[in-house]
Amino acid sequence: MSAVQSLIAAHRQGQPVGLYSVCCSNEQVLLAAMQVARDCDTVLLIEATSNQVDQFGGYTGMTPPQYRDYVLQLARSQDFPAERLILGGDHLGPNAWQKGLAEAAMANARTLIEAYVAAGFHKIHLDCSMSCADDPSPLPDATVAARSAELARIAERTAAEHGLPPPVYVIGTEVPVPGGEASLEGGLAVTTPAAAATTLAIHREAFSAPDLLPAWERVIAMVVQPGVDFDHSSVHRYDPVAAQALSAFVGTQPRIVFEAHSTDYQTEAGLHALVRDHFAILKVGPAATYAFREAVFALAMIERELLPAADCSQLIEVLDRCMLDKPASWRGYYQGDAHELRLLRAYSLSDRSRYYWGEPPVQAALATLVDNLTRHAPPLILLSQFLPEQRKAVETGALRAEPLALIQHKVGLRLAEYARACARNVFDPNNEAFCATELSER
Template structure:
């Protein structure tokens, strides 16, 4: 479908290699947390991979999103971390995820799309190269479920904005991801609500309707840079369970995309998949693997482990009590979790802390939570963390500490734990893919 352009970005080069039959793909880090990004940068440096970092439309937008950052702020932030840690900027690619009317669904469609055009313009002008056009959500005056024609027309409209913005800014034209069967960002409330595996005929119809919409909007050149489509391969998670990849269930879908030159699938909600399942996904042309909540879940696990260590080393009156500070912040402002976590107060308390959907990721930037984390790090840095306590609470980090490859400082331990998750994705997208012996299993972690 897509033609070769003279100068290929890292994204295009890797996906072109994938379509030549090489066992390669891209992993996409969807997080704005500094420790997550530091961990991802270190893995990219260690394993020699490009780093694709994506911001979501509710996280970063023209009004600041929930991070308080506009697109140009996010770019400066990520590039600053990359420069500090020594990652060449040509190895860093920024992407925008779920860009469309997501944040303005309560408005009439015309108003929501007006905001979406500004969103797209600002992302592209700020240098975001990989643009996921997601107009699959209904607005206030829309039917409950949009048809493919409406989704495609709105996506083509936004692609036209992106093309013009890149040209006006003197930037390379973006690459695009399309698709209407988009998993819920951050995981399902229940796996029973998850989408079934996309049918090949549905994927073919979506692709053709989008092609027609791009042509009708005068965006033939932009269509040549549609690199991926989001479909549902049967991979998802909810608060406590993971649906692992079943290659046989998605075999027809994989065969379909193999017949579409230049196109791959982008897999959302791959968090908590076994590494062998990630490898199988890449083999089956899900060449872009997105991960987000699993990274901040590892962050939370590490910080809670350090809090347990703090309880052993620090007098109660001096303790940071980070878990309590986090829960207090979540209860004081419940809008990010209340509609997602049902049950009794005790059940909600456990979900707030431990759910795989990891809604607590929205609260690490709260002033009281940041202060508690800083105090936790200072307490442990001042006292030092004894090896037996690392063994007890962060056992996966102990070998690297003993080998002298990892400092026993709080921040280094946290970054290493997050980096283990990132490294699984890096290996899955750079090494030969294998069949997953556990595919199809629903597990509770």
């Protein structure tokens, strides 16, 4: 039994534990996640998304083996134990190719699954919920399940051929949009128990072939909509009463839990409630890169106060200029006049700016910012103004006033909410530390 299966089994046996998943490729976010996992004594599940990492490189430029090696190198740099690191693949299916015909999209999806599993990704989210160009919309559950089973068969064969532990699977048809909704104005409907039961039954039938029965035994979770999501400027908070019937339904099912996507920006109390109510796998992505962006912008503002304009990185301006020069990753998502669009590019909860940190001009500006504030350490008075939580940690000696340490600390405060919710499910609103103690010097 893998570490993931053990955690899910412990949850089903009544222990108040869960599993948080960091869906990200940002180096500082991943380094912060490793520090949090160490401090909170949890395993660390890091997931790559299908449009982020694929056989062609995705938007990160990394294939699954390259992403695996990248994460392992970061773990080695932090002395983070490899045995506590779990890799997962999110939204694996025809997602990136859904504008094309179904057969071509599924051909790419088959290669995608094979590449992920061969690279050692253990937790596989089979997501065939989207309609391709020649599909009906919405896609019938039976088609979703049949395509998912087809991909599971490839995953099973690939793991066996490479001598790897067999994967664990997440299924589902009511899958929230990756990266948050464009708008929550129309409200948000919680998945009904009847819909969840239908999805489960149809997938069970699709996996009933003898060669897929072992894979079905390793289906650990189903994606549903518990009533949590976010758009560019608002968050739909978890309501335990609204999700009560759905929570009761999964309690009657053997072995599985629910996986909650788009839990970004929920309160820590909400995260604890989700785990308690059997939404035991919590996914976080944009909230982590949003915290990174907040920290970097705060440092850029400190830099402006410390140094002459000619010596500053101009990072905020460089990032926005790059987004304007290459608008493909945000233009179809943000609406408004020039002023509104500028605010959304910088501050939207959807954080479309996360696609631009790898651009050479932005990387160069960030390097200049880090170098400037390494040579000119931010004083406490400016930390108090722009990074007050980090100022407290610096004052107590728990944190160095160094730019990368400050960034990782801010990201870590967000991720630690997830770790605490999954590690012991005891909410202490007065605990400002990562877990039992504040982040110590590394």
